[in-house]
Amino acid sequence: MRDAASLTLMASIVEASDGDELFRRVQKAAVSLGFERVLVGVQIQIPTMEPIQHVMSGWPDEYQQLYAERNFVFRDPTVVHCQTHSTPIVWSPDIYSERSYEVMEEARRFGLNSGISVPVHESARVKSMISLARDRRVDIDRRETELLLAGGNVLASCAHVATSKLVIPALLAEERPKLTPRESEIMQYVARGKGSEVIGDILGLSKPTIEFHVKNALRKLGVASRLQGVARAVALGLIH
Numbered sequence: 001m002r003d004a005a006s007l008t009l010m011a012s013i014v015e016a017s018d019g020d021e022l023f024r025r026v027q028k029a030a031v032s033l034g035f036e037r038v039l040v041g042v043q044i045q046i047p048t049m050e051p052i053q054h055v056m057s058g059w060p061d062e063y064q065q066l067y068a069e070r071n072f073v074f075r076d077p078t079v080v081h082c083q084t085h086s087t088p089i090v091w092s093p094d095i096y097s098e099r100s101y102e103v104m105e106e107a108r109r110f111g112l113n114s115g116i117s118v119p120v121h122e123s124a125r126v127k128s129m130i131s132l133a134r135d136r137r138v139d140i141d142r143r144e145t146e147l148l149l150a151g152g153n154v155l156a157s158c159a160h161v162a163t164s165k166l167v168i169p170a171l172l173a174e175e176r177p178k179l180t181p182r183e184s185e186i187m188q189y190v191a192r193g194k195g196s197e198v199i200g201d202i203l204g205l206s207k208p209t210i211e212f213h214v215k216n217a218l219r220k221l222g223v224a225s226r227l228q229g230v231a232r233a234v235a236l237g238l239i240h
Contacts, residue, residue, distance in 0.1 A: 006032040006151060013158040019170070022162045023056040026130070026155070030058075033151040035132040037112065042128040042163050043083070044171060047231035048223055052171050059133075063110040075100040082119035082129035088149050090139050091115045107133075114138045116149060118156035125235070128163055130156040176236045177220035186213045188239050191230045 009029040016022035023040065030038035037058045044052040057064055066072075073079055077100050081089045089095065091114050096104045107113070115133035122128075130152065138148055179187065189199045196210040203210070218229045233239045 007154070010151075010155050010158045013155075013162045014165075016162050016166060019056065019167050022159070022166055023058075025162075026056075026159050027058055029155050029158075030132050033132065033148065033155065034134065035115065035148075036134040038133070039131040040128065040159050040163065041079075041082075041130075042126070042160075042167060042171075044168060045125050045127075046175070046235040048228045049175070049232065049235075052175060054167060054171055056167075059112065060110045063106065063112070066106060070102070070106075072103045072106075076103050078117040078131060079129070082117055083127065086119055086121045088116055088118040088152060090145065090149070091117070091133075092139055111135050116152050118149075118152045120156050120160040122160065122164070126164070126168065128156070128160045130159050172236060176238065177222075179217055179220060179233075179238055180213075183213050183217040183220075184238060186210060187217050187229065187233050190214060190226050191234065191239055 006029060009025065009032050013022060013025045013029065016025055026040060027038055030036075037060075039059055040056045042054050046052065059067070077095045077097070078089060078091065081095070091104075093104070112133040113135045114137040115131060116138060117129055117131040119127065119129045132148075132152055132155070139145055185203070186199055189202065194202075196207045196214065199205075200207045200210045214226065214229075217233075218224065218226070221229050221232045223229045223232055230239070
């Protein structure tokens, strides 16, 4: 690992202009740290919705297909760890159980013999992880392992900052329904705890008209109640 060169490469990640360039820079930085392959994953938790997940993977294509077909994500101990912990994990046989042993065996078959996974928990709502892999074991030399973990932490932080800027907004935009200006205005008042009759008085509209717009907004948001609608609209940036 060349410290100065690695730091320069990692710092450049936050200057990427799009998701593809971001991942190319992450890959270069990973190689400079002494790894051969890298994966970046992000998860966004929005109230009343299934988590939004996005993965940028440098794993071999055949392994990615097998991983998806066999639903390894639900058995992969590195994923479980990074969702529930904020500290890095070193890949070693003792992190695998009987249920997840196949994940390790197949990963090794595709050259992902050893590595580290590093989580970044920005909040309960936004989490990311980076996994760095190579064929040579990372847990033989203690000093090298410490350096790899330190470099992995910096790389994970840089990748998270860039992902927050370039990837997460695009993911949220895909989930964001198009409310009309009137629907957005009324939902703003709903968020302030005002009922249909009061909102109607403020806007000079009838109570049935207000309820018509609220109903349409809730339908677009995919929820049944005003409370759920406000929570989702705020999470998606539709109201403030």
